[in-house]
Amino acid sequence: xxxxxxxxxxxxxxxxxxxxxxxxxxxxxxxxxxxxxxxxxxxxxxxxxxxxxxxxxxxxxxxxxxxxxxxxxxxxxxxxxxxxxxxxxxxxxxxxxxxxxxxxxxxxxxxxxxxxxxxxxxxxxxxxxxxxxxxxxxxxxxxxxxxxxxxxxxxxxxxxxxxxxxxxxxxxxxxxxxxxxxxxxxxxxxxxx
Amino acid sequence: xxxxxxxxxxxxxxxxxxxxxxxxxxxxxxxxxxxxxxxxxxxxxxxxxxxxxxxxxxxxxxxxxxxxxxxxxxxxxxxxxxxxxxxxxxxxxxxxxxxxxxxxxxxxxxxxxxxxxxxxxxxxxxxxxxxxxxxxxxxxxxxxxxxxxxxxxxxxxxxxxxxxxxxxxxxxxxxxxxxxxxxxxxxxxxxxxxxxxxxxxxxxxx
Numbered sequence: 544x545x546x547x548x549x550x551x552x553x554x555x556x557x558x559x560x561x562x563x564x565x566x567x568x569x570x571x572x573x574x575x576x577x578x579x580x581x582x583x584x585x586x587x588x589x590x591x592x593x594x595x596x597x598x599x600x601x602x603x604x605x606x607x608x609x610x611x612x613x614x615x616x617x618x619x620x621x622x623x624x625x626x627x628x629x630x631x632x633x634x635x636x637x638x639x640x641x642x643x644x645x646x647x648x649x650x651x652x653x654x655x656x657x658x659x660x661x662x663x664x665x666x667x668x669x670x671x672x673x674x675x676x677x678x679x680x681x682x683x684x685x686x687x688x689x690x691x692x693x694x695x696x697x698x699x700x701x702x703x704x705x706x707x708x709x710x711x712x713x714x715x716x717x718x719x720x721x722x723x724x725x726x727x728x729x730x731x732x733x734x735x736x
Numbered sequence: 737x738x739x740x741x742x743x744x745x746x747x748x749x750x751x752x753x754x755x756x757x758x759x760x761x762x763x764x765x766x767x768x769x770x771x772x773x774x775x776x777x778x779x780x781x782x783x784x785x786x787x788x789x790x791x792x793x794x795x796x797x798x799x800x801x802x803x804x805x806x807x808x809x810x811x812x813x814x815x816x817x818x819x820x821x822x823x824x825x826x827x828x829x830x831x832x833x834x835x836x837x838x839x840x841x842x843x844x845x846x847x848x849x850x851x852x853x854x855x856x857x858x859x860x861x862x863x864x865x866x867x868x869x870x871x872x873x874x875x876x877x878x879x880x881x882x883x884x885x886x887x888x889x890x891x892x893x894x895x896x897x898x899x900x901x902x903x904x905x906x907x908x909x910x911x912x913x914x915x916x917x918x919x920x921x922x923x924x925x926x927x928x929x930x931x932x933x934x935x936x937x938x939x940x941x942x
Contacts, residue, residue, distance in 0.1 A: 555891050563919050569769035569852055614828065616820040617846050618820040654812065657769045664843045708938060713765050714931035721923030730918065 547678045549734060550671075554682035554728040560658050561690045562723060569656030571691060572716055573653075581695035584652075585688025589681065591631060591653050592662055599663040600673055620663050625654045644722050658687055675721030693723065747872050752874030754834030760853045761926075762835035762933040768852040771842045772922040773886055778901050783837045785882025789829070789875070791822045792854050796874035799862040806863075820849045853881060877940045889923050892916045900933060 547644060560566040567588070599620050607613055608712045632650045636643045648667045653659060666676045697719055760766045771787070774780045796816050797874065799806075806814050811814045827845050829840040848854065857877055862870040890900055897917035898906035908913075 559887070565769045565922070566847075568772065569766070570770070572765060614824060617824050617849050618817060619817050621820050621849050622813070625816060653852050654816070655852055655855055657847050660768075660850050661843060661847055662851040664846055668843065709931040709935040711934075714927050714934060715925050717927030717930060721920045721927060722919035724918075724923055725915075728918070732771065 544641075547675065550675055550678050553734050554679060555686040555689060556727065559686045559690055560661065560683050561687055561728055562720070562727045564661065566661040567656050567687055570652060570656055571687075571694065571720070572713060574663040575691055575694040575698055575716070578681070578692065578695045578699060581691045583681040584687070585684070585691050587650055587653055588656060588658065588687050589684025591628060591650075592659050592687075593677060594685040595627055595659050596662050596666050596676045597673070598627065598682075599623055600666060600676040602669070603667060612718070616667070620660060624659050624663070628654050645723055658683065690723065690727075694719065741760075747869060750869055751872040751876040754873065754880040755883070756880070757875075759880045759884060759933070761879055761888075762879060762930055764853075764856075765930070766856055767851045767881060768926075769847060770851065771888060772919070772926060775845050775885055775889035775892055775922065776893060776896070776917050777893045778886055780840055780888040781885035782882065783830075783834070784841060784844065785878070785885045787826045787841075788848060788851065788853070788881050789849075789878030790826055791848055792857060792881075794822045794856055794873065794877045795819045795854055796862040796870045797867065799858045800867045800870035802863060803863045811819070811863065812855070812859070815855055815863075816849065819854050819858070819882075823848045832857070851859075853877060875907045888925060888929065891929075892921060895925075896921065897910055 554560070555581070556566070561568065561571050569585055570588075574580050597727055602619060602623060607616060607619065612619075628650055632643075635650075662680055666679055669679075694716070698716065701715065701719070710718070754760065758764060761768070761771050770784050774784045795815070795818050799815060823846060825849070827838075828843070830845060841887070855875060865873070872887050894905055895898055895913045898904060898910045898912050913921070916925065
């Protein structure tokens, strides 16, 4: 249990996927303009990431490892993620049209979100067991959502400021991300490894 | 005759655009995750750039060759599988021949699979254009990506270690800015580079 809590805290705060591993930077820059869309994207990513790490774990250990097919790792993982996104999309559309309305456009984007594939690869290199992988996937998604929401909040305020031409748009967003990464470094003393 | 000249100009344009006008990192902001993660030194930037050029070149080749037989509904999945295959090739090649670089690049080499530049070029360009033009486009974009990584890696290495490609550049009393090697430094340097790029573009327009 202690182990799982440690994974949660370290993935959300200390080793945040976005700010220390640079995973999921594209949606982080692209969808962080408004709080509302940031929330939708965060929820969709958390959902898919939890499922993706669990299913990839099962496939990796029960199929790839057993039959000596480890060279297929990347191809299989990306197929799992792509089909998962497709299934989740169909499922949500059928059972919760209101959720589909709010998540709809973000779901297809998730296939190419490197945070999801990154989480699946980290899970393998870190030798997590099944439960740890599920917690890791979930906390990775929560960490992503947290940073995305903070960023969206800051950017909504920045919109009202008078910014020099060269820094408008992506340049300023990147610099804010740098400052955020500095702030998150403050959490590094939280867990002594 | 005029047609040949025209097509030559078009080819040159498709090749050049990735190097400056539609630069993948500094203008389109694609493929950010390897760009920020592996550029702690110039040599890492170059090796990642070479890996991306290889994957981009061969994925564009295959996609432009089979573009007519791919059913449009599953095209993204097909592109991803093609890309993942070439990434596996590069990964195994690096592991066997350059284990040191393979360790330095870590999970970011397999993550080329989801690099938006490659998928973006397959979807936006290779699936609509002839083989030769697609290859030129892929090479231009790949080289643009590589010089971007090299620039970012050089700045971070000079400021963070005081060296370039492992050669000491700064006087011995220089105190390295460790922050440049850390993630925060990557965001800051890239942010300022994009701002410089915007400024230069504005000056060219004037």
